[in-house]
Amino acid sequence: MTTAIHKRSVAVLGATGSVGLSTLDVIRRHPERFSVSGLGGWTNVERIATLSNEFRPKMIGVSDFEESSLRQALPGDLATQIVSGSAGTEYLARQDEASIVVAGISGSAGLKPIFSALSSGKTVLIANKEPLVMCGELLKDVARKSNAVLLPVDSEHNAVFQCLPEDHQTGVSQSVGVAQGLAPRIRQITLTASGGPFLRTPASDLKHVTKSQALRHPTWKMGEKITVDSATLMNKGLELIEACRLFDLPQSQVEVVVHPQSVIHALVHYLDGSVLAHLAQADMRIPIAHALSYPDRIDSGAKPLDIVSISNLQFEAPDLDRFPCLSLARQAAEAGGAMPAVLNAANEIAVEGFLNEKIRFIDIPSLISEVMEKFSPKAPINLDEVLIVDQSARKIACKVLKNTFQS
Ligand SMILES: NC(=O)c1ccc[n+]([C@@H]2O[C@H](COP(=O)([O-])OP(=O)(O)OC[C@H]3O[C@@H](n4cnc5c(N)ncnc54)[C@H](OP(=O)(O)O)[C@@H]3O)[C@@H](O)[C@H]2O)c1
Incomplete structure (x- = not known):
């Protein structure tokens, strides 16, 4: 006897980016399970028009500036609503038709749309880690209240x-509250890091690192911001805070280990000495397929993992002297309150400064550290307070960038 599959409609935020495209690739393989009710992009009109032509969503979101070019680029027979700007993306995230929302926007721009989706009781698949870092407790709170x-x-x-x-x-x-159950049953969790493109680069050479070198990640193909974060190890720092938020663990129970092969993605160490590890190809379609079909399993399109061909799995402690961003993230996690939001805002400004070639690679952690020193970590109690902290940390970061680091 075959069980009928309940088809679910999905809104993909950040559809034109790396996570968005991986999501759509999984969806494309399972037309009997998923339809696309919404697609959100921002500046890449050509790509969102092509995707819209293929997936025929009820609603499309772009930035205010791109709305009219999108109208011209869309096929005439497509009956779809276009929404624009941040408010449009938030609307798309709570769109009635969608039961699943994939949060694939990059950076803090994803915060309000995620808040909107969670407040509307959606199933939210979160790739966009920065909002969890900024205010994971608030997001979990709103999720709890709206089921x-x-x-x-x-x-x-x-x-x-x-x-x-x-x-x-x-x-x-x-x-x-998983905290009460999880923390006492496990010793720790381990997040693995590939180590990025500068894993073996001597400290003295890091000051000469160029943008194109930083954007050459050894194992993952991703958007520019997260690729630079991977090179500084801030990505792992943000993930450490993300893990504390998601699994209700103190930072002391979250270990980071460099594992250049990116075959094992995380390990959970239980109290009895058992350690469970997750192995997979470095392909985002695997976690996306898992979450889309949870608790079922579907084909993700990823190559199977051939364990016989993996002859060597290496693990080493991260070098915190060469990659101070990881220590800054631990400090922010330990301080709690608004400090993770400050860390995140300062990092976004620093990475943008590096990508625009205004500051050097090694200035990124120095800038973040200087901004963090100027804040006291009082906990924001609502979304508005988080956004105020975010804005003031950005302002200070821009000032520090201009006055101290810009050559
Ligand atoms: N890529 C990965 O493998 C990976 C893995 C794990 C976690 N993540 C996390 O997932 C998130 C997305 O990463 P990514 O690599 O997919 O980034 P990406 O390739 O740079 O894509 C970012 C997406 O966000 C859209 N966007 C940018 N600014 C926006 C705004 N203000 N409002 C609405 N949409 C906006 C972009 O639209 P346009 O391109 O049209 O401008 C694009 O669709 C990040 O938080 C990252 O840390 C990524």
Whole structure:
């Protein structure tokens, strides 16, 4: 006897980016399971028009500036609503038709849309880690109140999630106090890091690193911001805070280990000495397919993992002297309150400064550290307060960048 599949409609935010395209590739393979009700892009009109032509969504979102060019680029027979700007993206995130929202926007721009989706009780697949870093507790709170479901898609967090006992998976996804159950049953979780393109680069050479070198990631193909974060190890720092938020763990129970092969994505160390690891190809379609079909399993399109061909798995401690961003993230996690939001805002300004070739690679952690010193970590109690902290940290970061680092 075959069980009928309940078809679900998906809104993909950040559809034109790396996570968005991987999501659509998984959806394309399963037309019997998923339809696309919404597509959100921002500046890439050509790509969103092509995707819209293929997936025929009910609603499309872009930036205010691109709305009229999108209208011209869309096929005439497509009956779809176009929404624009930040408010449009938030509307798209709570669109009635969607039951699943994939959060694939890059950076803090994803915060309000995620808040909007969670407030509307959607199942939210979160790749966009920065909002969880900024105010994960608030997001979980709103999810709890509106019976939304939150599933981690960031590969390491999805890997941890898969290694948790089933009752804890339910706790995490429904945002109900997993802390009481999880923290005493496990010793720690380990997140692995590829180490990025500068894993073996001597400290003295890091000051000469160029933008194009930083954008050459050895194992993952991703957007520019996260690729630079991977090179500074801030990506792992943000993921450390993301893990504390998602799994209700103190930072001391989240370990980071460099594992250049990117085969093991995370490990969960239980109290009895058992360690469960998650192995997979470095392909975002795997965690995305897992979360889209959870608790079922579907083909993601990724190549199977051939364990016989993996002759060597290396693990080493991260070098915190060469990659101070990881220590800054630990400090922010330990300080709590608004400090993770300050760290995130300063990092976004620093990375943008590096990508615009205004500051050097090694200035990124120095700039963040200087901004963090100027803040006291009082906890924001609502979304408006988070946004105020975010804006004032950005302002200070821009000032520090201009006065101290810009050559
Ligand atoms: N890529 C990965 O493998 C990966 C893995 C784990 C986690 N993540 C996380 O997932 C998120 C997305 O990463 P990514 O690599 O997919 O980034 P990306 O390739 O740079 O894509 C970013 C997406 O966000 C859209 N966007 C940018 N600014 C926006 C705004 N203000 N409002 C609405 N949409 C906006 C972009 O639209 P346009 O391109 O049209 O301007 C694009 O679709 C990040 O938080 C990252 O840390 C990524």
